[in-house]
Amino acid sequence: MVTPTFTEELVDTVRAANNLAFERLDNADPWVVDVAAARDVIPNYPDNLVLTSGAPMEWVDYFGGQREALIGGALFEGLAPTREAAIAGFESGAIAIGACHDYSAVGSLAGIYTASMPVFVVENRAHGNVGFCNFYEGKEPRRLNYGCYDEGVRQRLEHVNTVLAPVVGEAIRRTGGVALKPLIARALRMGDEVHSRNAAASVLFNREILPAVLDMVHDGFPGVRDSMVHLAENDYFFLRLSMAAAKASADAMVVPGSTLVTAMAFSCRGFAIKIGGLGDQWFEGPPPVHEGKLFAGHTEDEITWMGGESPITETVGLGGFAQACALTLQEYQGGSAEVMIERNLQMYEITHGENSAYRIPLFNFRGTPTAVDARKVLDTGISPVMDVGLAGLDGGQIGAGIIRAPHECFEMAMAAFDALPDR
């Protein structure tokens, strides 16, 4: 069960570190308490910064949909008047690029944040840290986070900024914040795994803010009816809250000596992980391996990678690690109930423990497999599974499926761990 280079003593040290990291994750208590512009709540967020998914890269390394999304973000924020000016701005550094994870944030697909974009503020009340995620753009396949930017995308983003986010933020503040862990735990009993399926969590969240919403209608707060109808129609709305909750939970796992994975994310270039004992260092391998189901009219060779940090949900024992809760996903992302159950069970072989809050009814309420141990991934050859949306070459969502993290990340991470002087 251990890599050969580990001494008995080291095994004990690592086990203790992993126990502590797991305990912090298992005890995390994420609450959404506010919605505010990124520049106003994310520490050190300058007006010219565009965040994007994955391990940080130079501008020249971004290509395809993720590059288009960065350009779209710059245009939306008014950092450049034209596409050409945006490209020049990125080239000169006048427009800065950052990695979401470095700002306690996580991005969906391309994961574009700009200074004016509203973000959910999620406090981990057990650990005192904060995580962020911006808003779901809506059901339309053309979205900034899928590498698209046009007048329709701009209008929808603008609507989020000026109508939807103010309504949701006011409702959250009036509610006094919403505890996300019990809500997610409940959603797992209602067919969600809160990554590729958020139907229950979305409607449960709307229920939590309902009294405040009714008061806001009574008080004449603008845009409430339209916003609530929009929310009610968007089964994916909660994903951003689930991501922010997961980020706020996972960031508590950074413990020296731990081999547990604290982040999994990808860019157009590759898939990368962090482990607790190596802090903010990324270990990047090639893009993930996928099995998917494409929407009608699309083909396999259209699939492209343009980033994605929603695997933060898998990092905390949700998503693919809870897919036996969400067997309806077989329809959306392919597979069968049997395959999904088998995949979910397999994850127990590479995780440190079982979640005490997130439980699987089909497994007689066994806790979800939680906290991937990079060492166990190498020992077993089993790679973490993630439920994701699939993007197409020319932008837009073209399907959904599962991906597996590439083994290279874990090999690199454990090699670096072994090379630590004070491990």
Place this chain on the structure above:
Amino acid sequence: MVTPTFTEELVDTVRAANNLAFERLDNADPWVVDVAAARDVIPNYPDNLVLTSGAPMEWVDYFGGQREALIGGALFEGLAPTREAAIAGFESGAIAIGACHDYSAVGSLAGIYTASMPVFVVENRAHGNVGFCNFYEGKEPRRLNYGCYDEGVRQRLEHVNTVLAPVVGEAIRRTGGVALKPLIARALRMGDEVHSRNAAASVLFNREILPAVLDMVHDGFPGVRDSMVHLAENDYFFLRLSMAAAKASADAMVVPGSTLVTAMAFSCRGFAIKIGGLGDQWFEGPPPVHEGKLFAGHTEDEITWMGGESPITETVGLGGFAQACALTLQEYQGGSAEVMIERNLQMYEITHGENSAYRIPLFNFRGTPTAVDARKVLDTGISPVMDVGLAGLDGGQIGAGIIRAPHECFEMAMAAFDALPDR
């Protein structure tokens, strides 16, 4: 597979009748369109009538909780000033008793209806008939339908009559009715079987009426905020809609020559069924056999029968026939995921077909086993399973569990079927 008395020709006739009955059930299209007082919408509902669950009986045959509930109903409706006067009224016939099913209605547990009580009006738009069910009283274990009547029960019933039902009715009318079949189908993907678990359906229903509710707040309609908060907190609210939808669906199955079960219901005395080929005739056996899980502090010998017509949900392929959708129920009513799955699978052996709308994700979206064939129950020795709440001797809910219909009902029904001159 057929009882020995059936000739080949008869088998064909019965099969054709059963196919027609099944088709009508499978095509049912129940919509809730209104809420109104029983006297105003249930045909031939006189002011002095109290409805109750199960095959009709004389006053003297009612005992225990069901008798108490009848008395409570008379008091609530003001049909008698005292308990003694109510008893005298029932004895003299001044207060009339009817069986819910004879009025296109279904009752939960004791199933008390009085003239002023608001009922959901559910139209089966495919067949043109209407079904009714009255309102859930709330989470408090002391409820009229569990054989309790006191000032608290009275106040809660009064609140339903004067505040909750007017709000919900107005919201339904403003919404233009709510299609219940797609909503139930969706709830099955979200952990409900819409008998003992209605958490998803309740919140989905609230979502359907939300735009109307927001408009009502805007218009200053009274009681909206409290009612919606009440609804949001009551995961069982939808059961009455699921029962009315099931009743409106099952009533379309009355087809001469059919051996399919069109109703299952019980009183304090016994469990009874109807089959399609024998119209309104009940076949009553002893009380059902049960396996349950009691709330803390209660014992097996407290369990008592005081009626119940919620098995109308099982009649249409829901409840126990869809329990593999609602594995969380193992916590509430006992058992394990494995046992629940096995029980659900068993129901395919005694049903005529598989539901085309109601599907089970765990079974790779196989339709729920639908339409119990009395003949198959006799042939296999397998009895229909139902998810129910358990009532205690001195009133109130003391647990939950599953019951099995007694074989005697099916034997009597098929004996009567065999004896039909023109079958």
